[in-house]
């Protein structure tokens with residue numbers, strides 16, 4: 001299946017379970033793979049026939065900047081559900097990385113979820 005992707009989208013949010021984390025914003029990085037048949041868009045050079053990664057990036061930034069979840073799990077789950085509904089995405093894989101949460105984890109920490117059904 002074809003995919004449209006967004007890699008390394010970075011924005012800030014209030015996120016975390018500890019008291020000190022409720023008083024500041026921390027960076028979060030989003031990697032998103034979305035199943036989509038790109039052939040109709042390619043055939044007609046038609047942006048409306050594909051997933052507009054610029055529009056989806058803007059949606060993610062607005063959603064995340066307005067959020068204040070405790071767990072990255074909750075953020076991932078809510079964001080994935082909203083993205084699927086808003087953009088009619090049949091299947092997606094979403095990675096949410098909290099790059100500064102654990103100093104010794106150079107590549108960050110976080111979650112990866114897959115939601116929906118991969119079209120055959």
Ligand SMILES: Nc1nc2c(c(=O)[nH]1)N=C([C@H](O)[C@@H](O)CO)CN2
Nearest residue numbers: 015016017018070071072073101102
């Ligand atoms: N699986 C998770 N573990 C932890 C989370 C989380 O959201 N999911 N959050 C924290 C703290 O907020 C941490 O990021 C502070 O450094 C700890 N573990």
